[in-house]
Amino acid sequence: MGLLSILRKLKSAPDQEVRILLLGLDNAGKTTLLKQLASEDISHITPTQGFNIKSVQSQGFKLNVWDIGGQRKIRPYWRNYFENTDVLIYVIDSADRKRFEETGQELAELLDEEKLSGVPVLIFANKQDLLTAAPASEIAEGLNLHTIRDRVWQIQSCSALTSEGVQDGMNWVCKNVNAKKK
Amino acid sequence: MLISMWRYLYRHFFRFWVKWIFRMVTRKCELQRICEGFVGGERTHKIENALTLSKNQVLQNATSVNRSEVEECVEDIMKEKNIKPKKDRRFKICMKACLLQISGYKQLYLDVENVRKRPYDSNNQHHEELLMKLWRLLMPNEKLKARITKQWSDIGFQGDDPKTDFRGMGLLGLVNLVYFSENYTNEAHRILSHSNHPTLGYSYAIVGINLTEMAYSLLKSDALKVHFYNSVPSSPTMEHFHQFYCYLFIEFDKFWFEEEPESIMYFNQYREKFHEKIKRLLLDYRVVLTLKI
Numbered sequence: 104m105g106l107l108s109i110l111r112k113l114k115s116a117p118d119q120e121v122r123i124l125l126l127g128l129d130n131a132g133k134t135t136l137l138k139q140l141a142s143e144d145i146s147h148i149t150p151t152q153g154f155n156i157k158s159v160q161s162q163g164f165k166l167n168v169w170d171i172g173g174q175r176k177i178r179p180y181w182r183n184y185f186e187n188t189d190v191l192i193y194v195i196d197s198a199d200r201k202r203f204e205e206t207g208q209e210l211a212e213l214l215d216e217e218k219l220s221g222v223p224v225l226i227f228a229n230k231q232d233l234l235t236a237a238p239a240s241e242i243a244e245g246l247n248l249h250t251i252r253d254r255v256w257q258i259q260s261c262s263a264l265t266s267e268g269v270q271d272g273m274n275w276v277c278k279n280v281n282a283k284k285k
Numbered sequence: 286m287l288i289s290m291w292r293y294l295y296r297h298f299f300r301f302w303v304k305w306i307f308r309m310v311t312r313k314c315e316l317q318r319i320c321e322g323f324v325g326g327e328r329t330h331k332i333e334n335a336l337t338l339s340k341n342q343v344l345q346n347a348t349s350v351n352r353s354e355v356e357e358c359v360e361d362i363m364k365e366k367n368i369k370p371k372k373d374r375r376f377k378i379c380m381k382a383c384l385l386q387i388s389g390y391k392q393l394y395l396d397v398e399n400v401r402k403r404p405y406d407s408n409n410q411h412h413e414e415l416l417m418k419l420w421r422l423l424m425p426n427e428k429l430k431a432r433i434t435k436q437w438s439d440i441g442f443q444g445d446d447p448k449t450d451f452r453g454m455g456l457l458g459l460v461n462l463v464y465f466s467e468n469y470t471n472e473a474h475r476i477l478s479h480s481n482h483p484t485l486g487y488s489y490a491i492v493g494i495n496l497t498e499m500a501y502s503l504l505k506s507d508a509l510k511v512h513f514y515n516s517v518p519s520s521p522t523m524e525h526f527h528q529f530y531c532y533l534f535i536e537f538d539k540f541w542f543e544e545e546p547e548s549i550m551y552f553n554q555y556r557e558k559f560h561e562k563i564k565r566l567l568l569d570y571r572v573v574l575t576l577k578i
Contacts, residue, residue, distance in 0.1 A: 147454070174491070
């Protein structure tokens with residue numbers, strides 16, 4: 104065995120880079136979730152114009168998380184970020200029942216996008232810390248998630264504020280990174 | 286490593302001897318030398334450092350004295366340092382002004398933090414009135430058709446109810462927006478119409494709330510100190526914070542259109558660039574960031 108190949112073996116394999124897209128309506132909690140993942144302060148958050156990006160190391164992966172603003176005016180720009188996405192995370196404000204229909208429509212449109220076809224999707228039923236939050240099961244039913252057949256999917260209840268449930272969701276993401284159906 | 290070792294040695298050992306030698310040579314204490322040798326924000330800043338580093342309890346406590354106790358505190362310092370009012374007439378006036386600025390800045394941060402911590406509450410009549418006032422100031426010729434309406438996006442809120450857009454900035458975001466629209470109505474209208482630009486446009490209210498965050502974090506990190514020490518001869522107040530916010534808004538709008546970003550999607554990158562620019566300006570001891578209208 105040559106010296107070079109020994110050196111090569113010693114050098115540990117670099118983390119696999121994963122591109123994660125964080126989408127959802129405005130005020131769903133995407134930026135809070137992103138900051139929580141990066142262990143940053145979440146008390147001074149402002150509405151996102153454009154996008155934020157952060158890299159997080161997790162379970163041998165380098166997760167590059169793209170948090171895109173959810174305001175209606177900038178939703179047409181979402182498609183500029185679809186290319187090469189490994190996992191889609193869709194965030195829902197579980198306490199904002201008035202907008203369940205709107206958020207369901209946006210999700211359905213995303214699942215129809217050709218560039219996102221077969222991409223695993225994790226739905227975070229966020230804001231479970233609020234008393235008025237709908238349980239994940241109710242949201243799954245309302246959004247007809249059981250009809251999704253062209254990809255792996257999961258719904259996870261969480262609170263980005265207290266971080267409860269967030270790690271469980273991310274574990275699912277890491278397990279299913281390579282489950283993209285061609 | 287070497288630098289931090291030197292700093293440690295200087296603070297705990299050399300500083301004392303350097304001061305002692307100066308005192309012997311000039312027959313004046315450090316505070317007197319600063320009062321004579323410097324002016325403006327630099328002087329207040331140096332006085333603040335000297336007081337903070339002092340081992341004397343009276344001097345240390347002077348940085349967080351109440352407004353009403355400033356006079357008494359200066360007397361105590363003069364007694365402690367054996368400064369005769371007759372020999373150094375200017376010292377008392379200078380110290381008083383510095384202490385008002387130093388303690389005023391700390392109080393201003395507490396006041397601003399108090400407003401920020403209050404979340405926007407749509408059940409609070411005062412909050413709702415402020416929101417309606419913002420609409421009337423920005424859109425004097427158009428009536429709101431309902432409390433919850435898509436019209437809110439005309440002044441740059443995200444959805445049909447602004448209440449969720451204030452987030453971590455709480456009431457402070459709204460109070461800043463209203464102050465700007467009320468006191469600089471023409472500028473606010475001009476910027477609002479800029480923000481509707483077909484390619485370079487941005488969401489007016491949301492950008493305003495992001496600029497509140499910028500002003501707040503500059504205040505919190507003490508980056509605004511020298512600016513206030515230079516521009517406010519006594520204790521800075523909420524009014525001065527609002528004025529700085531208005532400066533930021535007008536300058537940001539100029540900056541955005543000069544930079545011509547590809548689209549609103551690059552907002553955060555340009556926001557950071559603008560933030561860095563302001564932080565650089567604030568490093569200058571002579572800095573005064575006021576509106577040029």
